[in-house]
Amino acid sequence: MMYPKTAAVLGLMFLLLLLAMLFFYTSPPNTRNNILFLDRAKTETCRTTSEGVITNALLRLVIPESLQVPKPNILKGRDDVLTVTPWLAPIVWEGTFNPLLMENIYKPKNISIAVTVFAVGKYIRFLKDFLETAEKYFFVGFRVHVYVFTDQPNDVPKVKMGPDRQLTMRSVASSKRWQEISARRMELIQMLIEEKLHGNTDYIFCLDVDSKFHGPWGPESLGGLVAVLHPGYYRDDRSKFPYERRSASRAYLAPEVGDFYYCGGAFGGLLQEVLRLAQTCRQNFEADAQEGIEAAWQEESHLNKYMWVNKPTKVLSPEYLWQDFKAINPEIHVIRFSGIIKNYEEIRPN
Numbered sequence: 624m625m626y627p628k629t630a631a632v633l634g635l636m637f638l639l640l641l642l643a644m645l646f647f648y649t650s651p652p653n654t655r656n657n658i659l660f661l662d663r664a665k666t667e668t669c670r671t672t673s674e675g676v677i678t679n680a681l682l683r684l685v686i687p688e689s690l691q692v693p694k695p696n697i698l699k700g701r702d703d704v705l706t707v708t709p710w711l712a713p714i715v716w717e718g719t720f721n722p723l724l725m726e727n728i729y730k731p732k733n734i735s736i737a738v739t740v741f742a743v744g745k746y747i748r749f750l751k752d753f754l755e756t757a758e759k760y761f762f763v764g765f766r767v768h769v770y771v772f773t774d775q776p777n778d779v780p781k782v783k784m785g786p787d788r789q790l791t792m793r794s795v796a797s798s799k800r801w802q803e804i805s806a807r808r809m810e811l812i813q814m815l816i817e818e819k820l821h822g823n824t825d826y827i828f829c830l831d832v833d834s835k836f837h838g839p840w841g842p843e844s845l846g847g848l849v850a851v852l853h854p855g856y857y858r859d860d861r862s863k864f865p866y867e868r869r870s871a872s873r874a875y876l877a878p879e880v881g882d883f884y885y886c887g888g889a890f891g892g893l894l895q896e897v898l899r900l901a902q903t904c905r906q907n908f909e910a911d912a913q914e915g916i917e918a919a920w921q922e923e924s925h926l927n928k929y930m931w932v933n934k935p936t937k938v939l940s941p942e943y944l945w946q947d948f949k950a951i952n953p954e955i956h957v958i959r960f961s962g963i964i965k966n967y968e969e970i971r972p973n
């Protein structure tokens with residue numbers, strides 16, 4: 624027989640247990656993620672957790688104590704361009720960062736970077752230069768895994784890759800419409816992240832193939848959600864941006880909104896952030912398609928809508944995606960990546 628006092632204590636304990644369980648299962652997902660975050664942080668790994676929470680090791684900006692770099696001058700810097708957005712995200716231009724410092728912060732983290740590039744139909748001819756110049760300039764000395772999506776796996780050029788760098792091919796169907804090839808990238812990026820990269824990759828960049836690297840592109844470009852200013856519109860007023868202007872589309876942006884016009888040809892960030900972007904753009908693109916509407920610049924329009932609402936945490940200047948046919952403006956001190964001149968009529972399937 625149980626004493627009434629013991630029964631009361633046991634009853635109280637049971638009630639407390641019930642309350643704790645109720646709190647755990649009814650609390651918002653973020654609170655639960657934080658609990659996981661604290662657990663994972665103890666292991667000091669450098670990955671994002673499966674829930675997309677960044678571990679402390681990725682966030683800390685640690686340098687070797689003896690590293691010698693010039694002192695930053697608080698009164699002097701780039702004064703010809705905007706270097707920070709109104710929501711306090713850095714805008715990366717040559718002269719706004721110290722490459723040696725960035726290397727020393729990010730190399731010890733042993734981060735892994737995935738790159739997606741699509742070479743479908745005649746665009747396969749651009750792949751060799753893209754890959755060869757990436758070897759020379761893109762995250763040299765880091766762990767880089769390039770994923771080539773193509774309908775011609777046998778024609779993917781063999782390019783000698785540095786240590787810790789590798790290439791994987793993924794087969795995709797060809798299409799009779801270039802718009803479809805370009806827009807389907809969001810769906811395929813989403814699938815790649817979910818099926819292959821989840822849990823083993825930190826950052827991802829999604830790049831156009833008809834482009835070449837001409838200068839260093841490194842850890843200064845890393846961020847949660849990274850967008851690149853489109854070289855064709857960065858000096859323009861928002862009224863000139865080629866946003867989707869039909870309110871029937873989910874990519875619609877009204878004339879009185881918009882920060883910048885961003886490229887569809889280069890974007891990236893932490894894996895979970897890019898997954899969210901790709902999922903959203905894909906869903907909106909497909910929902911539009913069901914209603915018979917295709918945004919003015921396909922996935923680029925949806926990306927611009929996404930970035931208006933979900934502000935990028937880092938913005939890359941047009942140094943990170945220039946266009947070979949454009950005269951170089953004085954504020955462009957280095958070209959890191961640039962679209963080659965192509966004959967659209969000849970190269971596209973439609």
Ligand code: UD2
Nearest residue numbers: 741742743744746801805831832833886887888920921923
């Ligand atoms: C812009 C964007 C592009 C995309 C497009 C709108 C830049 C520099 N470019 O470029 O990213 O947002 O507008 O749809 O921001 N592709 C093939 N085979 C094809 C057609 C396209 O593989 O037959 C792939 C390829 O990786 C190419 C990309 O899709 O780089 C974009 O196509 P594009 O270069 O023809 O698009 P473009 O120049 O209009």
